[in-house]
Structures are given as structure tokens and as C-alpha cells.
Amino acid sequence: MGWVVGADVIVIGGGVIGLLSAYLLARAGERVTLVERMSVGGEASWAGGGIVSPLYPWRYSQAVTALAHWSQDYYPGLGERLLANTGIDPEVHVTGLYWLDLDDQAEALAWAQREGRPLHEVPVESAYAQVPALGEGFERAIYMPGVANVRNPRLVKALRAALQNLPNVTLLEHSPVLQFVRDDARVIGVRTAEGEMLAEQVVVAAGAWSGEVLQSLGLALPVEPVKGQMILFKCAEDFLPRMVLAGGRYAIPRRDGHILVGSTLEHAGFDKTPTGEALASLRASAETLLPALRDAQVVGHWAGLRPGSPEGIPFIGEVPGRPGLWLNCGHYRNGLVLAPASCQLLADLMLGREPIIDPAPYAPAGRLN
Known part of the structure; x- marks a missing residue:
């Protein structure tokens, strides 16, 4: 080809999407270099809640639903394999999920029936029986059993360790990509402060920075x-x-008694400063949901940046007119939910395999400006 290739694939971005993309490609035999501008998993992958479901799955398009369903079924096995491989437990914790006093409950139930998902209306008394700490005054409840949450900081640690166990993976942290290396239209690598790295294919999985x-x-x-x-x-x-x-707010239990409450939606550029206003708002929501939290210790308050995209539909596939350049980004509020299916689909497309689902809705063609 006229250039020296150091890897089969370079992955830009070390969040869950980049880590899992690199892992699946490396497990298939590809030589992978992952390049991360900061520390692996330090952005949205660390900051999110980790519910293995969109917050309101019936409000999304079929494109998001298809990825979510595949991923929900995949997560328990992924957690077990990572624990066996690395000794780090991502804590895929199956708890089920109650939605209370929804404005669009009828739409939610219709969606569940149409999609064959186990979401049902239940007497609100059963929600109070299952969750004695629930605040007073809720009148309606729907419940989906089997919904899990994953302890995302531990998922990141497990994926990082799994990559380090593979001899065909190079992991470069604190190494921002300065520009792409091209051969005419073809993307053949990246340039960092350490120099040029060349590859057959380059994947952009840089979250909000993509x-x-x-x-x-x-x-x-x-x-x-x-x-x-x-x-x-x-x-x-x-x-x-x-x-x-x-x-619009949720509470997520971890196995050790930590309770996560989130989240705000703010358009503030790349500013990640936690604010007193948001803290007060989140505390008020927490105490409405679970009044006993009024007396509980707040042990953390942070902000992260989601990769917002039109309709929350990620970009997965090769960029038209730029051979060798692939995208796996733009997952908005559902990066952890959609990661397994998104990364499997990317790997299928890059390796010429039969894709797990129809790739057309996620293709970059016609969706870039």
C-alpha cells in the first residue's frame, strides 16, 4: 500500500464504546491500538448511571430499540466473562425498574405489547410493598422485571484490564490525536505528540469530542x-x-448500598463544573422519590458530558468518501445501554461479517453535514 502499517485498527477514544470496540476487534484477531486523550473511561463512561435500558424506551425510534434489546440480553454474560477474565466484577445488578405516575403510560404499555417486552401496569401498592422507602403520593406504577444496572466505573476497569491481557492490543493514554494521516482521500492513521501511527482502519469513538x-x-x-x-x-x-x-429523575441502587440519583440535561458546551443549583434540584428529586435520603450523606456530586445526537441515534459505520475512517459515536443518553450491540455491529461491518442487526439506520451516509 505504500506505507508502514503499525496496526490493523486504531481506535480513538477510551470510553466504554472505544474500549469494547477495541476488545471485540482484538478478540477477532485484529492488531488494535487504542488512543485516549486523557485516562481511559474518565468521561461519560465514568459519570453515567449505568441503567441497562433507555430511561423511556418507548420514546425512542426503532433504531435505538434494536440496539437496546440486543445489549440488554448480552450484558449479564459480558459481566461474567469480564469477571472470569480479569477478576474485576462490573456488577451487572438485576433489580427491575418502576416508572411512577407517567404522563405517557398508555404509550409505554402499547410499546411493550408491540415489542414483546415484559413491561406491565401494576397496582401502586405493590410498588410500595417492594420499595418501602418510596415517597408518599404516587398513584400509578408500571414495572419491568429483569432490568439491570451496571457499575460503570468497574466496567471500565474490567475492559481496560481485559485489553491489557491481550498481546495484540496497545493502549495509549494521555495521547490526544492532533490530526489524521491521509493518503489522498483515504485515512491511514493519526498523528499525536508521540508521532505518526498508521493503520488499515481508524475508528472514531470519542464520545462528546467526536x-x-x-x-x-x-x-x-x-x-x-x-x-x-x-x-x-x-x-x-x-x-x-x-x-x-x-x-424525569431516577434512583439506582448499587449492591453495597450506594444510591445514584440523576440527572440534569444542560447545554453548556464542554463545561463540566458541578453547580449548587443542580445539587439542590437533584436533592429535592431524591427526597421526593425516597424521603429517607433527606438524612443520608451525599458522598459524591459530579458532572459528565453526553454525546448528544439527532434523535439519539448513534453513528456506526464507514464514512462515505473517507475510506478507512469509521464511526462509533453519538449515543447521547444511552452509551452504556447500547454499547454491546453498537460495538458488535461495528466489528461485524469492519470484519465483513453478517451484521447482528440492520446497519442502515446508523450509517453515516447522508447524516453528516
Whole structure:
């Protein structure tokens, strides 16, 4: 080809999407170099809640639903394999999820029937029986059993360790990509402060920063940062046996009694500063959902940046007119939910395999400006 190739694939971005993309490609025998501008998993993958479902799955298009369903079925096995491989447990914690006093409950139930998902209306008394700490005054409940949450910081650690166990993977942290290396239209590598790295194919999986990365190629990717703030409480291990969601806010139990409450939706550019206003709002939501949290210790408050995209549909596939350049980005609020299916689909397309689902809705063609 006229250039020295150091890897089969370079993956730009070390969040869950980049890590899992690299892992699946490397497991298939590809030589992979993953390049991360900061520390692996330090952005949205660390900051999110980790519910293995869209918050309101019936409000999304079939494109998001298809990825979510595949991923939900895949997660328990992924957690077990990573634990066996690395000794790090991502804690895929199956709790089920209650939605309370939904405005669009009828649409939710119709969606569940149409999609064959186990989401049902239940007497609100059963929600109170299952979640004794629930605040007073809720009148309606729907429940989906089997919904899990994953402890995303531990998922990141497990994926990082799994990659380090593979001899055909190179992991470069604190190594921002400065520009792409091209041979005419073809993308053949990246340039960092350490120099040029060349590969047969390059994947952009840089989350909220993906649009910034692609600007040097004259590509306008409609992915923008959307800030979200969370708070973390410490409670007894049995305080919250189920996830609960009401009024746009959710509470997620971890196995050790930590309770995550989120989240805000803010358009503030790349600013990740936690604010007192958001803290007060999240605390008020937490105390409405679970009044006992009024006396619980807040042990964490942080912000992260989601990769906002039109309709929340990620970009997965090769960029038209730029052979060798692939995207796996723009997952908006559902990066952790959609990661397994998104990364499997990318690997299928890159390796010429039969794709797990129809790739057409995610193709970059016609969706870049």
C-alpha cells in the first residue's frame, strides 16, 4: 500500500464504546491500538448511571430499540466473562425498574405489547410493598422485571484490564490525536505528540469530542456535549431493592448500598463544573422519590458530558468518501445501554461479517453535514 502499517485498527477514544470496540476487534484477531486523550473511561463512561435500558424506551425510534434489546440480553454474560477474565466484577445488578405516575403510560404499555417486552401496569401498592422507602403520593406504577444496572466505573476497569491481557492490543493514554494521516482521500492513521501511527482502519469513538476530532477532515458531525449532573448517597445495602423513576429523575441502587440519583440535561458546551443549583434540584428529586435520603450523606456530586445526537441515534459505520475512517459515536443518553450491540455491529461491518442487526439506520451516509 505504500506505507508502514503499525496496526490493523486504531481506535480513538477510551470510553466504554472505544474500549469494547477495541476488545471485540482484538478478540477477532485484529492488531488494535487504542488512543485516549486523557485516562481511559474518565468521561461519560465514568459519570453515567449505568441503567441497562433507555430511561423511556418507548420514546425512542426503532433504531435505538434494536440496539437496546440486543445489549440488554448480552450484558449479564459480558459481566461474567469480564469477571472470569480479569477478576474485576462490573456488577451487572438485576433489580427491575418502576416508572411512577407517567404522563405517557398508555404509550409505554402499547410499546411493550408491540415489542414483546415484559413491561406491565401494576397496582401502586405493590410498588410500595417492594420499595418501602418510596415517597408518599404516587398513584400509578408500571414495572419491568429483569432490568439491570451496571457499575460503570468497574466496567471500565474490567475492559481496560481485559485489553491489557491481550498481546495484540496497545493502549495509549494521555495521547490526544492532533490530526489524521491521509493518503489522498483515504485515512491511514493519526498523528499525536508521540508521532505518526498508521493503520488499515481508524475508528472514531470519542464520545462528546467526536465532532471536534473530525473537524480537521472538514466533516461536520452533529454530535455535541450535553451536560448531566449526578449525586451519590450512601445507605444500607437493602435500602433500595428496585430502581425507581419519576418526574424525569431516577434512583439506582448499587449492591453495597450506594444510591445514584440523576440527572440534569444542560447545554453548556464542554463545561463540566458541578453547580449548587443542580445539587439542590437533584436533592429535592431524591427526597421526593425516597424521603429517607433527606438524612443520608451525599458522598459524591459530579458532572459528565453526553454525546448528544439527532434523535439519539448513534453513528456506526464507514464514512462515505473517507475510506478507512469509521464511526462509533453519538449515543447521547444511552452509551452504556447500547454499547454491546453498537460495538458488535461495528466489528461485524469492519470484519465483513453478517451484521447482528440492520446497519442502515446508523450509517453515516447522508447524516453528516
